[in-house]
Amino acid sequence: MTTILEVKQLSKQFSDFYAVDKIDFKVSKGSCFGLLGPNGAGKTTTIEMLEGILAPSSGDILFNDKPITREDFQKLGIQFQHTALQDYLTVRETLMLFSSFYSKTLPTDDLIEQCQLAEFINVDHRKLSGGQKQRLLLALALINDPELIFLDEPTTGLDPHSRRLFWDLVNNIKAQGKTILLTTHYMDEAEYLCDQIAIMDKGKIIAMNSPENLLREHFKGALISLPKENLSASHNLVNVQFSQDSALIHTDDTEATIAALLAQQISLQGLQIKSANLDDLFLKLTGHGLQSQGEQQDV
Numbered sequence: 001m002t003t004i005l006e007v008k009q010l011s012k013q014f015s016d017f018y019a020v021d022k023i024d025f026k027v028s029k030g031s032c033f034g035l036l037g038p039n040g041a042g043k044t045t046t047i048e049m050l051e052g053i054l055a056p057s058s059g060d061i062l063f064n065d066k067p068i069t070r071e072d073f074q075k076l077g078i079q080f081q082h083t084a085l086q087d088y089l090t091v092r093e094t095l096m097l098f099s100s101f102y103s104k105t106l107p108t109d110d111l112i113e114q115c116q117l118a119e120f121i122n123v124d125h126r127k128l129s130g131g132q133k134q135r136l137l138l139a140l141a142l143i144n145d146p147e148l149i150f151l152d153e154p155t156t157g158l159d160p161h162s163r164r165l166f167w168d169l170v171n172n173i174k175a176q177g178k179t180i181l182l183t184t185h186y187m188d189e190a191e192y193l194c195d196q197i198a199i200m201d202k203g204k205i206i207a208m209n210s211p212e213n214l215l216r217e218h219f220k221g222a223l224i225s226l227p228k229e230n231l232s233a234s235h236n237l238v239n240v241q242f243s244q245d246s247a248l249i250h251t252d253d254t255e256a257t258i259a260a261l262l263a264q265q266i267s268l269q270g271l272q273i274k275s276a277n278l279d280d281l282f283l284k285l286t287g288h289g290l291q292s293q294g295e296q297q298d299v
Ligand SMILES: Nc1ncnc2c1ncn2[C@@H]1O[C@H](COP(=O)(O)OP(=O)(O)OP(=O)(O)O)[C@@H](O)[C@H]1O
Pocket: 014, 019, 037, 038, 039, 040, 041, 042, 043, 044, 045, 046
């Protein structure tokens, strides 16, 4: 597969602190690459260097095998976490305003259709719901017909229906052969959309592969989940990790583990046997959860 973007030993230092610390990765043309990690992991700092917004402290960024240039930045599309839009403009007027900034643009009507904005085209953008606003920001990111599109936590705070709708739009864009670099806190989003993911924590990439291979690499057996309150300090168990509400036991032998729980008279009330997901992987690799603290969805 052709590599569209390559990052080598990329770092960003703020005073004496490394927000991004010597990371390496490659993004294949036509794929969706996910940068996954909790608040403060260094995701936004990384993509701001790739977008030309922040100067790297050290390292290289190659675009189509050559050091990235000013001209290359014109071939990027960026959906920021927050974009200040001109007040009092409708959705159509906003699209037309942004079109005027570029020499080459996609037809406004195509963007409206592609991002499912037809219903709101004459609505002041300030009246849009969270999901509608994200679709408008996606249309703005696509306006210059970019080769590589950056989506920075595009579904944070959206309700489940809006997130699903947004995922379908992203898959349609990918089906057109575009490359997407996505940052997200959500493991289900990464599992659904991404061909490759890099898990970041504290400025470093701690694991990288396809979601399926990562899970296969790190979880051979099953994951037994029990309500935390079923366990006490006197119980003697190995391979237990604690998330907010549950004790998670990784096991290659489910029957033997359940027998061990029963032998210690641990209640099996609320027990679940599940396959591991990226949240479990993150917990295993770092000892802390992937979801940011205090984050809420406006369901
Ligand atoms: N301009 C800056 N000056 C100093 N520190 C910064 C600056 N920008 C980011 N940081 C710090 O760098 C670290 C990484 O931040 P970054 O925004 O890249 O993380 P993130 O993974 O994108 O988090 P989030 O999911 O909250 O957006 C954080 O500790 C942040 O406080």
